Amino acid sequence: MVVALLVAGGVTAAVEPGASGAPAPVPDFSLTVSPPRLVVTPEEIDEPQSFQVANRGRAPVDVVVDRVGFAMDESGKVLFERDAPRSAAGWLKVRPASFRLAPGAERGVTVLIDPPPEPEHGEHQVALLFVAPAGAGEGNIKLNRAIGTPIYITVPGPIDTSVRLGDLRTSGAFSTGGPVDLTITVDNLGTVHRDFLGPGALKVEVNGYEVPFPDFTLLRGDSRDVTVRWADPPFMCLCHATVSVSGTGGTSRRSATFVILPLRLFGALVVVALVLYVIAWLPRRRRVRALGADQAPNGHTNRDRDDLDRADSGV
Numbered sequence: 001m002v003v004a005l006l007v008a009g010g011v012t013a014a015v016e017p018g019a020s021g022a023p024a025p026v027p028d029f030s031l032t033v034s035p036p037r038l039v040v041t042p043e044e045i046d047e048p049q050s051f052q053v054a055n056r057g058r059a060p061v062d063v064v065v066d067r068v069g070f071a072m073d074e075s076g077k078v079l080f081e082r083d084a085p086r087s088a089a090g091w092l093k094v095r096p097a098s099f100r101l102a103p104g105a106e107r108g109v110t111v112l113i114d115p116p117p118e119p120e121h122g123e124h125q126v127a128l129l130f131v132a133p134a135g136a137g138e139g140n141i142k143l144n145r146a147i148g149t150p151i152y153i154t155v156p157g158p159i160d161t162s163v164r165l166g167d168l169r170t171s172g173a174f175s176t177g178g179p180v181d182l183t184i185t186v187d188n189l190g191t192v193h194r195d196f197l198g199p200g201a202l203k204v205e206v207n208g209y210e211v212p213f214p215d216f217t218l219l220r221g222d223s224r225d226v227t228v229r230w231a232d233p234p235f236m237c238l239c240h241a242t243v244s245v246s247g248t249g250g251t252s253r254r255s256a257t258f259v260i261l262p263l264r265l266f267g268a269l270v271v272v273a274l275v276l277y278v279i280a281w282l283p284r285r286r287r288v289r290a291l292g293a294d295q296a297p298n299g300h301t302n303r304d305r306d307d308l309d310r311a312d313s314g315v
Contacts, residue, residue: 030056031063031101033130033147040113042156049111051149053130055101064098065109066129070150074224076216080127080148086220088124088153091115113153121157122191123220125150152193160190162249163218168204168241168256182211183227184243184254188218194247204228206241236260 032054040049055061068080069087082089093112101107111128131146166185182204188194194217196202201212213228233239237260244253 026058028057028059033149037150040153042154045113051109054106058103061101061132064131065094067092068127070127072219086124088126119155123154160248162189162247163245164189165252165254168254170258180230180233185225187223188220194218204241204243207239
């Protein structure tokens with residue numbers, strides 16, 4: 001059995017518009033879930049949470065709703081795991097747990113959260129899997145299609161949003177120009193996830209420029225190396241880069257210094273200067289040689305030698 005799994009917000013099937021600009025044909029299977037993720041605060045735990053599931057395809061779809069914990073790998077990819085740490089999979093009650101959607105139909109799904117009496121403080125994660133089981137058919141391979149929707153649940157109690165930054169690294173302390181890569185390690189020391197998205201993205205400030213890192217989410221207890229490419233740095237500079245982020249434990253800040261110096265251009269300027277020098281030096285050298293040709297041995301010129309010859313002959 002094979003499962004085709006997407007993180008929510010996507011559609012399990014998509015097609016491009018035709019070359020003529022005509023509307024794209026409707027696929028047989030197309031399932032959407034909204035919202036693409038859910039953040040539940042301590043004040044909202046006792047409230048029912050809702051999702052909307054829509055069938056945008058041409059065929060009816062049977063949907064089974066499952067619950068599973070999840071984690072993230074070093075690249076930020078969501079990994080759905082039954083035994084993921086701080087899983088809240090056993091806390092959820094889903095209504096309905098299965099249903100059929102006709103083409104073009106939508107259906108609401110209600111989620112009730114029932115945490116244990118004394119849960120660990122902080123945030124717990126769970127994902128709802130909206131699974132379209134493979135139907136009966138020929139062949140040995142069956143394809144289940146599913147959309148995973150992350151849910152972040154924070155229980156009542158102290159909340160810590162502390163983040164620690166590691167060293168800020170560049171693609172080199174010395175650059176001859178062009179794009180510069182900046183990388184930093186971000187450790188989530190708090191008890192809830194941290195979103196660095198959109199206006200709240202992590203940024204590096206370099207000599208008055210503000211360069212945002214790509215969007216990412218960091219689960220509690222996780223660490224991530226994130227990299228941004230500064231595509232348009234100045235022609236040359238002594239650059240001072242700083243990254244800072246605030247949390248419950250205060251502000252963590254890291255800096256780095258690097259040099260941008262276009263050595264190729266300087267090399268070309270040196271070559272041009274040498275050529276100009278040679279061009280200016282050659283005529284002077286020729287004049288010196290011409291003057292030397294008129295110079296006799298022992299410091300006498302040719303004219304002086306003629307005068308001496310006349311004196312010796314008594315003229």
